[in-house]
Amino acid sequence: MSQSTPQRNLVIFLTFLRLGCIAFGGPAAHLVLFFQYFVKQEKWITENEYSHLLALAQILPGPTSSQLGMAIGFQLNRYQGACFAWLGFTLPSALLMCAAAILSLKLSDQLSTLFFHVIQLIVLAVVAWAFWQMMRSFCKTKFQYLVMLLAAFFIYFFQFSLNQVLVILAATVIGLVLSSNNLHNKKPNIAEPVPPIHNNLSLNTGGNTHTSWLWLLAFISPFFVLPFFDIQHSNILAFSLESFYRTASLVFGGGHIILPFLHQDFVSTGLISNENFDLGYALAQLMPGPLFSFATYLGTLLPMTDVPILNASLATLAIYFPSFLLLFGLLPYWNKLMKYPMLFGTLKIINAAVVGLLLCLLFQMSQKYIIQWTDFIFVAVVIALLRSKLPVWFSLISNFIGYYAFLTFLPF
Numbered sequence: 001m002s003q004s005t006p007q008r009n010l011v012i013f014l015t016f017l018r019l020g021c022i023a024f025g026g027p028a029a030h031l032v033l034f035f036q037y038f039v040k041q042e043k044w045i046t047e048n049e050y051s052h053l054l055a056l057a058q059i060l061p062g063p064t065s066s067q068l069g070m071a072i073g074f075q076l077n078r079y080q081g082a083c084f085a086w087l088g089f090t091l092p093s094a095l096l097m098c099a100a101a102i103l104s105l106k107l108s109d110q111l112s113t114l115f116f117h118v119i120q121l122i123v124l125a126v127v128a129w130a131f132w133q134m135m136r137s138f139c140k141t142k143f144q145y146l147v148m149l150l151a152a153f154f155i156y157f158f159q160f161s162l163n164q165v166l167v168i169l170a171a172t173v174i175g176l177v178l179s180s181n182n183l184h185n186k187k188p189n190i191a192e193p194v195p196p197i198h199n200n201l202s203l204n205t206g207g208n209t210h211t212s213w214l215w216l217l218a219f220i221s222p223f224f225v226l227p228f229f230d231i232q233h234s235n236i237l238a239f240s241l242e243s244f245y246r247t248a249s250l251v252f253g254g255g256h257i258i259l260p261f262l263h264q265d266f267v268s269t270g271l272i273s274n275e276n277f278d279l280g281y282a283l284a285q286l287m288p289g290p291l292f293s294f295a296t297y298l299g300t301l302l303p304m305t306d307v308p309i310l311n312a313s314l315a316t317l318a319i320y321f322p323s324f325l326l327l328f329g330l331l332p333y334w335n336k337l338m339k340y341p342m343l344f345g346t347l348k349i350i351n352a353a354v355v356g357l358l359l360c361l362l363f364q365m366s367q368k369y370i371i372q373w374t375d376f377i378f379v380a381v382v383i384a385l386l387r388s389k390l391p392v393w394f395s396l397i398s399n400f401i402g403y404y405a406f407l408t409f410l411p412f
Contacts, residue, residue, distance in 0.1 A: 008077050009084045016069060016088030020289045023065075023089070025392065027255065030065035030290075038072055045075055056334050059347055062248045062323040063255055063292045066090065070327055082327065086320065093289030094296040098312040100283050101300035104276060105308075116275040118404045120369045122396055123278045125382035126285055127365060130256035131358045132383075138351035147171060147349055151356025155260070156363065164261055167353050168250050175349030179342040215329030219249070219322060236271070237304040237314075244295055244318035252347065255291025257354045258319075260361040262298060272301050286393045295319040378403045 019037065023030050031054065038044050045053075053075065057067040066089060073085025139145050151167045222245060247261040259281065266272040280297035287293060299315020300308045330337070337343060370376055378399070385395040 005077065005080065009080050012073050012076055012081050013084040013088040016073070016085045017091060018088075019069075020089040020092040023288045023290075026291065027063070027065040031068065034065070034068060034072065045072060049075060052334065056327070056330065059343065060323065060326050060330070061250055061252050062326070063290045063320075066290045066292060066320065067323050067327060070323060071331070074327065074331065079328065082324065086324075089289060090293065090316065090320070093284075093287045093293035094312070094316050096287050097280070097284065097293045097297040098300050098309065101280065101297045101312070102308060104279055105301065108276060114404065114407055116279065117369070117371075118400055118407070119275075119282050120278045120365075121375055121379055121403070122282050122382060122400055124362070124365050124369050125379045125386065126282070126396075127256065127259065127358065127362050128379065129383050129386045131355065131362050134256070134351075134355045134358060138348070138355050140348075144348065144352035147174070147352040148356040148359060151353040152359040152363070153356075155357060155360040164264065164357060165246075165250060167357065168350065171350045171353035172346060175346030176342065178349065179345030182345065212329050212332040215325050219325035219329060222246075223249075236302065240266075240271075240299070240302050240304050241314060241318045244299075244315055245322060248292070248319045249322040252350050252354050255294070257358055258292065258294065260357045262294075263361065266298060266302070271303075272298060276301060282396070285396060292319055374406075 015037075019033060023033055035050060039047050039050050050072075053071040054068055057064050057071055060067055066086060069085045069089045070082040073081035073083070075081070077084075135148070139148055151171070154167060155163055222242065243262070243265040247258050247265075251257045251261065263277065267274050267277050277298070280301075281294055284291055284294040284297065293316070295318070296312045296316045300312040302311055302315065304311045304314060370379070382395065382399050385399065386392065388395070
């Protein structure tokens with residue numbers, strides 16, 4: 001890219017905007033789309049650069065595909081490139097989810113209980129399918145399965161505001177101890193394979209490490225400052241923004257894992273109804289772009305200010321802000337960090353724990369949503385179609401229409 005800075009930013013924005021409009025299928029499809037376009041088609045980055053940026057995006061908490069897009073934008077035009085890449089890729093889904101939330105506010109009173117029941121079963125099927133995929137990807141050993149089950153057990157039986165945070169912190173400590181012991185005993189099997197280090201790698205690391213620590217300091221500051229304020233009871237705006245920020249800072253393994261965090265913060269506290277929450281999550285499956293746009297939907301519904309569009313914008317910025325801080329702070333260190341397999345070994349234990357969070361949510365949802373035997377069969381059919389090669393939007397919409405009609409004309 002040989003254009004001037006404004007022209008380059010415009011090209012980056014329009015490129016990611018176009019990709020954001022066609023990026024259906026979730027993070028896995030997004031990663032393939034980025035590889036085909038930026039590496040194979042345009043050759044703006046090399047395959048080695050892509051693999052290193054992908055490794056960074058995968059090890060950071062938050063939305064993997066969005067963070068990879070930010071990293072590619074940074075590689076193309078530093079900080080401005082990262083911001084314009086994020087804006088272009090996020091804008092289509094954010095606008096659609098904001099519009100869907102405003103529409104749901106106007107129509108929610110007209111929608112029947114049966115409508116929301118079928119939506120809840122759709123969400124249950126999507127979560128079950130996501131759980132199965134994540135379990136197969138992140139649980140490879142008996143110990144990882146044990147961590148998953150213990151995390152689910154703890155969340156289910158010990159329900160308090162910081163239980164999910166404690167699970168993530170405990171998994172981090174366990175992962176560090178196990179990885180350290182394995183490396184000390186020369187058994188590095190716990191570590192994920194990492195891309196090879198290339199001495200001639202031309203990553204745009206954004207300068208030296210003398211200033212990058214400021215980004216990392218900004219990232220951790222809210223966790224030390226906000227606990228001193230009773231924001232949940234005194235200020236809905238502050239509580240909501242803190243929730244989005246905390247959620248994005250702690251979730252690993254994809255967009256689906258934000259569900260238990262946000263459900264606990266907004267549904268359990270009564271700020272958003274369970275029906276509207278499930279409807280938004282179901283709609284998020286149909287949208288192009290990142291699943292984190294679900295935060296845009298929730299922000300539109302939250303009474304943070306008197307302007308729903310402003311609420312949507314604030315929620316969107318809050319849930320993506322940690323990704324910017326971590327990406328800008330860690331890029332200068334990344335080539336060095338790639339040499340430490342203990343980092344990747346710890347991530348394996350954290351991923352097993354977050355699968356446990358999803359397992360607990362799946363069990364809780366099953367208890368509430370499955371009322372009759374046909375519900376169970378319907379969920380199984382939806383999961384089977386999600387496993388097929390049919391488009392996700394087609395599977396979900398056709399199943400919804402079919403089961404809704406079935407329950408309407410053949411009630412039990």
